[in-house]
Amino acid sequence: MILKILKKDLKVDFADKRGILLTFLLPIILITLFAFSFGGVGRKKSAPRPSTLLVIDKDSTKTSKDFIAKLDAMSTLRVVSLEEEAAIERIQKGRNTAAMVFGKGFEKAVQNDSRLPIEVKYDAAREIQAQMVLAVVRGRLMHNFGDLKALNKVNVRMTSVIKETSNKPNPGLVQAVAGTAVMMLLFSVAAIGGGILDEKESGTLKRLLTSPVKPMHILLGKMGAAMVVSVIQLTAMFIFAWLAFGLPIFMDTLSLVLLILCISFAVSSFGVFLVSTVKTRQQLNGMSTIIIILMSAIGGSMIPISMMPGFMQDIAGISVNYWGIQGFFDIFWRQLPLLEIVPKMLILLGIGLGMTLVSSYLFKRNIVSFE
Template identity: 70%
Template sequence: MILTILKKDLKIYFSDKRGVLLTFLLPVILISLFAFSFGGVGRKKSAPRPTTLLVVDKDSTKTSMDFVASLNSLPTLKTQAITEEEGIDRVKKGKNSSVLILGEGFEAAAKAEQKLPVEFQYDAARQVQTGMILAVVRGGLARSFGKAEMRNYVNIQMTSVIQESSNKPNPGLVQAVAGTAIMMLLFTIAAIGGGLLEEKEAGTLKRLLSSPIKPMDILLGKMGAAMILSVLQLVAMFVFAWLAFGLPIFMDTVSLILLILTISFAVSGFGVLLVSTVRTRQQLQGMSTIIIILMSAIGGSMIPISMMPAFLQKIAVVSVNYWGIQGMFDIFWRQLSLIEILPKMGVLLGIGVFMTLISTQLFKRNILKLE
């Protein structure tokens, strides 16, 4: 009897070849992703892409320019001349992680072997990336001026562009809340989308189609329900983070509400697109797990974007996770105005519209098969 049940279940499982493929495809994709990201695979054939360092040269002397040129010659660093005001503004808005400022008297201090007027302004939310850049700068100073012991010679003034305060959360808390909230929301929406497949298998969808209800009404109704649940889930997560960890959710209520709405719309569009591309719950489970884990991995939910290789940081922009997390950093950490956050909300809105339009075509095709 046990053997009979075992054979039956295996037969049912392997009868859905697409679902089986998706089940075994997930670990292969994840292994490949993390191997390319952190395992050094593929790095011997091509040189690593250099990190851009903004440089403000107030001294503008031969010594300061030679030092900047020596930094720019390094394979891991690419300098970009900029004004102090513009450089700090770019760091504040999250466009760059840091800016190096060479103060007036740099050449004179170097010749007199006095402390060099060097300031390093950075974004504390991107400590890993700024730490690596700072190490390169310190090494460059040591090589340029031939000083083995730099402690008494180079006193780099470290300044966090975005100052932490009692009403501002730690960037680690923002990362934890934002990354987890969006990833879990994607899984929830995928599970909700499975309800449509249940209706299809139970014959409920056929009965709905025989009524005056239009096929698109069914799709948009499902999407509307998914969006409402998404909003409720995000609100619950933020309230919990506020009560348990002191996340200041009332810091910019209008921006937070709009961001929640645009994230919910984008995620709902993803949910209806996902359910429109599969035929069985097994396929949905496999497909949703692969896509959500992949989106979360490259989008910053699992690992902060600043810790990822440059090529993954560029790919990250295709995920809902990336834009949602960056929007939350803009609100809670960078404290940008609504006007400055609107572009990220616009991208989320565009993702939702794009996915919904594709879903309508796929859904129509699936509906026609039922008739």
């Protein structure tokens, strides 16, 4: 009897070939993803993408210019010379990680074998990435000025151009709240979208379609419900972060509300898109888990963007997570005005609109079918 039950359950489980394929595919994808992120796969076969280093040369001497040229000649760095004000603005807006300032007296310090007037201005939210760039520059300094007698003479002073204040949260808190909030929201809307499949199996959807209700109306109704739940869920998570950890959610209420609405629209459209691509609950569970984990890892929910290899940073923009997290950083950490955040909101709305249009076609083909 036990063997019969075992055979029956295995037959049921393996009947859905697509669902089984997704079940086995998930760990393979995760292993590949984290191997590239942490294991250095492929780094010996191809050179890493050079890091961009902003340079401010206040000394403007032959020695400083020659050294900056040697930095630019390194395969691991791409040097961009700017005025101090422009460089700081780019860091504050999240476009670059750090700028190296060669202060006045650099040439004299080299000649006199004294402490070098060098400062790194960086974004504290991306300190790890700034430290990695600094390590490369420090190594170049030691190699180029090997006659310096003490290591502390090539020490570099680091100054964050965006500092934590009484009305500004720690960047780690912003990363934890924003990354987790968007990722869990994706799982929630995927579960809500599964209600369409339940209605199809129970016959409720068929009865709705025999009424004057159009398929697009059903899709938009489900999407609207998912969006309402998304807004409530995001609001609840940020209120909790405010009460439990002191996240200053009222510093720019208008930007926060608009960003929550844009994220909710994009995420709810993602939910109906997912359910429109499958035909069974098992397929939805496998597909949604794989896609959400991939989007979350690539988009910065699981791994901060600054810690990712170059090619993963290049593709991060395909993820809803990325634009949502960066938008929250713009509000809470960078404290940018609304006009600076609007482009990210428009991208989220564009993603949502695109997935809604695709979902309308797939919904009719995969869901509104009773053959």
